[in-house]
Amino acid sequence: CAQFLSYIDWILTVPLMCVEFYLILRAVGAKQILLWKMIGYSLIMLIFGYLGETVFRSQSVLFGVLSTVGYVGIVYEAWFGSAKKLAVNSNDPKLLGAIKALGWFVLAGWAIYPSLRA
Numbered sequence: 001c002a003q004f005l006s007y008i009d010w011i012l013t014v015p016l017m018c019v020e021f022y023l024i025l026r027a028v029g030a031k032q033i034l035l036w037k038m039i040g041y042s043l044i045m046l047i048f049g050y051l052g053e054t055v056f057r058s059q060s061v062l063f064g065v066l067s068t069v070g071y072v073g074i075v076y077e078a079w080f081g082s083a084k085k086l087a088v089n090s091n092d093p094k095l096l097g098a099i100k101a102l103g104w105f106v107l108a109g110w111a112i113y114p115s116l117r118a
Contacts, residue, residue: 024098030082034086038083
């Protein structure tokens with residue numbers, strides 16, 4: 001039941017975090033493809049994570065790896081991909097700072113959160 005409640009929370013908050021990347025960067029030319037890519041990564045992370053924890057527990061490592069693909073995709077976009085490039089090219093230190101803060105939140109916050117609820 002606790003796992004289910006965590007995923008209910010995450011299915012709302014994780015895609016919203018990805019939308020934040022897009023909304024912050026839209027003023028400097030972010031295309032909707034960034035939005036859909038980030039939401040797609042978040043869905044991969046959440047769906048495979050949920051399935052591995054609840055439905056296919058005997059294959060949890062496989063589903064954990066598949067879920068991690070989504071997480072790594074979001075981290076990549078924030079630190080090296082198009083989100084980072086748009087922020088750097090904007091020459092706006094506040095915008096770059098905002099993207100860095102979101103990147104750190106995703107990298108550190110999401111990496112430790114699952115272990116905190118265990």
